[in-house]
Amino acid sequence: MASAAVLRPAVHDDVEGLLAFDITVVVRTRDDWAAAIDKAARGERLLLVAEVEGVIAAFAQAHRLEQHPDDAAPAGWYLTGVTVLPLYRRAGLARRLTTARLAWIFARADESWYFANAQNTASIDLHTQLGFTEVARAAAIHGVRFDGGEGILFRRGATDPSTFG
Numbered sequence: 001m002a003s004a005a006v007l008r009p010a011v012h013d014d015v016e017g018l019l020a021f022d023i024t025v026v027v028r029t030r031d032d033w034a035a036a037i038d039k040a041a042r043g044e045r046l047l048l049v050a051e052v053e054g055v056i057a058a059f060a061q062a063h064r065l066e067q068h069p070d071d072a073a074p075a076g077w078y079l080t081g082v083t084v085l086p087l088y089r090r091a092g093l094a095r096r097l098t099t100a101r102l103a104w105i106f107a108r109a110d111e112s113w114y115f116a117n118a119q120n121t122a123s124i125d126l127h128t129q130l131g132f133t134e135v136a137r138a139a140a141i142h143g144v145r146f147d148g149g150e151g152i153l154f155r156r157g158a159t160d161p162s163t164f165g
């Protein structure tokens with residue numbers, strides 16, 4: 001099924017489909033999605049979708065974050081918001097979206113960052129396979145606070161080894 005998925009940058013016609021992702025941490029409005037698509041069109045971020053038989057089954061972003069005033073997480077190029085609709089999980093979509101986003105980041109920088117809730121083993125396993133290693137744990141990372149109280153910051157250098165891509 002994942003092989004039938006088409007990965008491509010999001011366009012405004014995708015907003016209706018993206019509204020299905022109210023399962024994400026931040027519930028996004030139509031205007032939020034439109035603004036994210038416009039930023040991507042200007043090259044300020046990458047917003048990819050995975051389309052399976054006309055359904056937006058997953059999305060993922062990559063962009064630069066400056067240092068947050070309230071915590072120690074560094075400025076840099078971050079993977080954010082990879083989310084796959086439950087019906088389409090465990091078919092390799094997140095891995096494909098993450099490999100594609102890493103290529104985009106490594107065309108701009110020699111390191112990539114990401115953070116997750118310390119309890120999110122699915123996300124941590126996914127990114128560990130892709131070469132990320134833990135840097136620090138904190139209650140808040142880039143202003144995000146975590147259910148359970150702890151998040152983990154991860155880093156991958158462009159030439160670090162990984163199992164996939």
Ligand SMILES: CC(C)(COP(=O)(O)OP(=O)(O)OC[C@H]1O[C@@H](n2cnc3c(N)ncnc32)[C@H](O)[C@@H]1OP(=O)(O)O)[C@@H](O)C(=O)NCCC(=O)NCCS
Pocket residue numbers: 081082083084085088089090091092093094095096115116117120121122123125126127129
């Ligand atoms: C985390 C998430 C994006 C994974 O998406 P997915 O398309 O199912 O992941 P993939 O099929 O590409 O899996 C790649 C690897 O990730 C790991 N993984 C994925 N789901 C997992 C799970 N439920 N438990 C443990 N490991 C998991 C595995 O190592 C897997 O490799 P394998 O299938 O060869 O064992 C998805 O579960 C999701 O949308 N979760 C809710 C949103 C979220 O937490 N996003 C991450 C925020 S940091």
